[in-house]
Amino acid sequence: MSLKSIAAKLFAKKIYNTTQAWSTDPIETQKKVFLQLIKDANKTQFGVDHHFDQIKNYDDFTNQVPVRDYEGLKPYIDKVVKGSVDVLWKGKPLYFAKTSGTTSGAKYIPLTKESMPFHITAARNAILHYIHETGNADFVDGKMIFLQGSPLLEVNNGIKFGRLSGIVAHFVPKYLQKNRMPSWETNCIEDWDTKVNAIVEETINENMAVISGIPSWVQMYFEKLHQKEGKPVGEIFKNFNLFIYGGVNYEPYRAKFENLIGRKVDSIELFPASEGFFAYQDSQKEKGMLLLLNSGIFYEFIKSDEFYTNPEGSGPRRFTIGEVELGVNYVLIISTNAGLWGYDLGDTVQFTSLKPYRIIVSGRIKHYISAFGEHVIxxxxxxxxxxxxxxxxxxxxxxxxxxxxxxxxxxxxxxxxxxxxxxxxxxxxxxxxxxxxxxxxxxxxxxxxxxxxxxxxxxxxxxxxxxxxxxxxxxxxxxxxxxxxxxxxxxxxxxxxxx
Structure with missing residues (x-):
């Protein structure tokens, strides 16, 4: 066992204990996050417009702040994009994550100095929880690949713009720099097919131990490896034993992946988005991902079958963490230290555990079939x-x-x-x-x-x-x-x- 893996196990135990502290007191944890968010944004334009100085509790908040999607917050976001300060959050964002919109074209999601660190530590902590539970830390000595967007960023009005995965590439910890692949030059390739071919060439003779990315695009990488070598990925990378993924459910891909790899490997599911890093799989034995209640995000939940109703003109009921139930399909609503308030993320979740609070992503509120009232998700x-x-x-x-x-x-x-x-x-x-x-x-x-x-x-x-x-x-x-x-x-x- 190397010194690096020993250190990883010690650090993993520390992070596990920290997680236990906040996850065993979830309601108080969320209350502290809520009050801090209101306090920090009290003097912003949004805070003034919505009377944050009068908000003392959650009921006050729901009376002052309606649920909005991106279109609802867009007038405020447009001001920030143009360079205005103290609009949704104090000062200016560090970055705007550029994502694909539906009705408004490109969407620009702010990332602040307060929110950005949580995107990094959450991904790290997911791996550390895996190490703590399994005792497996040997992979830290191997190479790790993260299939992601280009890290090249644009700058407008003093704010950097780019894809979230490209922004995150700028925050890879120093202790991972020697292990991380692909190279910066390859990562900057914009054309995806060309990029994957280049990644294959760079990695095919390396000791790859961890591979991470959206399953559909990792599958493309695996297929190109198989085409080039004519053998399973698990034979090409004999020490590859951990797959980290997010964005979509892995289960429909699992059989295909195991065939491409030639054996089973452990996996860790993540729930990141430009708007925040919401959850990660903290256990190989339990279903669902641990909802991150201490990461600068205040969560609300609306039952998906009530989302488009408007009882007595007040809108559907909003639930807090202490009121949710197992197995109910909820639309996820967030308020964050990046300046999103009562924000409809568009994702739906179901709770698989209430002690601690674990979730699965069940779909998108706008992605459903209900041509005949069936509302399939x-x-x-x-x-x-x-x-x-x-x-x-x-x-x-x-x-x-x-x-x-x-x-x-x-x-x-x-x-x-x-x-x-x-x-x-x-x-x-x-x-x-x-x-x-x-x-x-x-x-x-x-x-x-x-x-x-x-x-x-x-x-x-x-x-x-x-x-x-x-x-x-x-x-x-x-x-x-x-x-x-x-x-x-x-x-x-x-x-x-x-x-």
């Missing part, structure tokens, strides 16, 4: 697909689901566009299994099938690399971009089928 389609392929040789590269409301003939249906690595031997039986699994996941969908409002699912095969080609065609290949699992329109499905 991302978690349900992922779970259904996982059940349908369990115990088979079927392997999936990528998929998305959309309703077909006006078929040429017959009843409407849900269409599953799937890119197979290994196709089903019997496509009819597979579609039947997939439909049965969906009926278990969503009782409203089951009612529609029983009532002959919908016919059973229709599976459409997507050509090899079809999803990559689609993402490339819309300028979103690589980085933090990912395919929506489902949508209530046919924009993605129709484009996939037109290729």
């Amino acid at each position: 991302g978690k349900e389609v992922e779970s259904a697909l996982q059940e349908a392929i369990l115990g088979t040789t079927i392997r999936i590269n990528e998929f998305t689901v959309a309703p077909q409301i006006t078929p040429a003939e017959g009843l409407p249906y849900h269409e599953w566009c799937i890119e197979f690595e290994n196709e089903p031997e019997d496509s009819v039986s597979f579609a039947e299994a997939l439909d049965n699994a969906m009926r278990k996941q969503n009782m409203y969908y089951d009612d529609l099938i029983v009532g002959k409002v919908l016919q059973k699912v229709v599976v459409t095969k997507v050509a090899k690399n079809g999803f990559q080609d689609y993402m490339k065609s819309i300028g979103k290949l690589g980085g933090q971009n990912k395919i929506p699992r489902l949508s209530n329109d046919r924009n993605i499905v129709d484009l996939l089928k037109s290729k």
Whole structure:
């Protein structure tokens, strides 16, 4: 055992004890965060406009600060982008993370000197919790790769702009610099296909121990390694035993990954976003990710099935951490030390544990199918697909689901566009299994099938690399971009089928 791994284990124990301290007193932890946020933003333009000086408790806050999405906060953000100070948070942000918007084009999410450190320490602490629980620290002596966006940044009005993963690249701790890959030059390559080819060349003869990134793009890296060497990734990198991922559910990819790697490896799930680092998997034995209640973020939760209701003109009820229940689908609302207030993140979560508070990401509030009132969410389609392929040789590269409301003939249906690595031997039986699994996941969908409002699912095969080609065609290949699992329109499905 090296000195570096011994030091990692000692540090891991310290961080674990720190986590235990705040996670065992969650309500008080969130109360302290809430009061500090209000105090720090008291004299900002937003704070003055919303009477922060009169806010003494959570009820005052909900009376003064409505829930808003990016469009609702955009007038304030636009002022900060133009160089104004003390608008949403004191002073100016250090960075703006540039992300893809839906109705407003590019979105600019502020990162401040108070919020930025939590993006770094959360990722570090996820690894340290893994070390503490498993006792495995040997990987710290190997190479680590983080598939991410370009670290090249623009500067406007004294603020740096870039992709979150590119911004984070500037904060890699010194003790990881020698282990970290790819090189700075390779990381700066903008074209994703060219970049992955360069990463393959740089890493193929290295002692890779940890690989991190969004599963769909790591899969692309693994496939290129396999094509070049003609053997499993686990044979190329004999000491590779830890995969760190975020952004999408890993389960639909797991079978394909294990085939590409040639064996099972441990994994750590993260829940980062430009708006904050919200949770990480703190245990290999427990389901879900630990919600980070002490990281400068105050959390609220709205039941997703009430989100678009407006009872008595007051809007849906907002819950705090002490009021949530297991298994309920909640829209995640945040107020942060980067100046986001009552901010609708767009993600939905479910709690898997209340002691401590652990969550899974169940989907996006805008990514659902409810053409007939079924309100199918991302978690349900992922779970259904996982059940349908369990115990088979079927392997999936990528998929998305959309309703077909006006078929040429017959009843409407849900269409599953799937890119197979290994196709089903019997496509009819597979579609039947997939439909049965969906009926278990969503009782409203089951009612529609029983009532002959919908016919059973229709599976459409997507050509090899079809999803990559689609993402490339819309300028979103690589980085933090990912395919929506489902949508209530046919924009993605129709484009996939037109290729």
